Amino acid sequence: MLKISNLTKKFGGLTAVCDVNIEINAGTITAIIGPNGAGKTTFFNMITGVYTPTSGQIMFQNESLVGLKPHAVSRKGIARTFQNIRLFSSMTALENVMVGMHQHLNYSVLSTLLHLPTYKKKEKMAMKKAYKWLEYVGLEELYNEEAGCLSYGAQRRLEIARALATEPKILLLDEPAAGMNPKETKDLTNLIYQMRDDLNLTVVLIEHDMKLVMEISEYLFVLDHGEKIAEGKPIEIRNNPKVIEAYLGKSAVTTA
Incomplete structure (x- = not known):
């Protein structure tokens, strides 16, 4: 491979x-x-x-x-995690995982700026998939917690969930x-x-x-x-x- x-x-x-x-x-x-x-x-x-x-x-x-x-x-x-955890600390766990999914969503600039139905539909889909990845690594109950407030072990798992969201x-x-x-x-x-x-x-x-x-x-x-x-x-x-x-x-x- x-x-x-x-x-x-x-x-x-x-x-x-x-x-x-x-x-x-x-x-x-x-x-x-x-x-x-x-x-x-x-x-x-x-x-x-x-x-x-x-x-x-x-x-x-x-x-x-x-x-x-x-x-x-x-x-x-190919996806990766880092020796020094690199999360968006002020974003929620769910939002961090959604970041990893955006390369698969193919928004147009216009639909994003105007929040057109296509954009809203894909964002809703991304949110559901992101939650599934949080479930997969055992963090679903912390979906709305800011990443910077999570325990060290939870942050490690969150970084893995975000990597998995890229579908590597x-x-x-x-x-x-x-x-x-x-x-x-x-x-x-x-x-x-x-x-x-x-x-x-x-x-x-x-x-x-x-x-x-x-x-x-x-x-x-x-x-x-x-x-x-x-x-x-x-x-x-x-x-x-x-x-x-x-x-x-x-x-x-x-x-x-």
């Missing part, structure tokens, strides 16, 4: 991602892991059009994404469990499985919670200092000397 070839991103003299090759199969849950500063979020930013690669190729369902703006990437069927084929989650308590993390795990199974969704996540990663991921890629140092199934990654060294240092490998 997603094929990354020789992907590189340089910022001046700093190489954040270097010659990375990754393939993501449809219907899978895949994790991108690595220590802080490994280039994981930069990698996501290139896939979603936030950054243009210095070199390399990003193919999604046999179409190149290189050079596309974020909104164009979203229309292709692949969902990129950037540290979705960050700041969550154990119950919220368990609920998130169940939600990720549910999204994959119910929606035929491909999920790729960046995550530092190794318990979550090893439990939920079918395949992992490991980055360190911008380079891919390992890939494989959870059991293979857990015992990989390069991965142990990247996280714990050379002494940990020697001890092991």
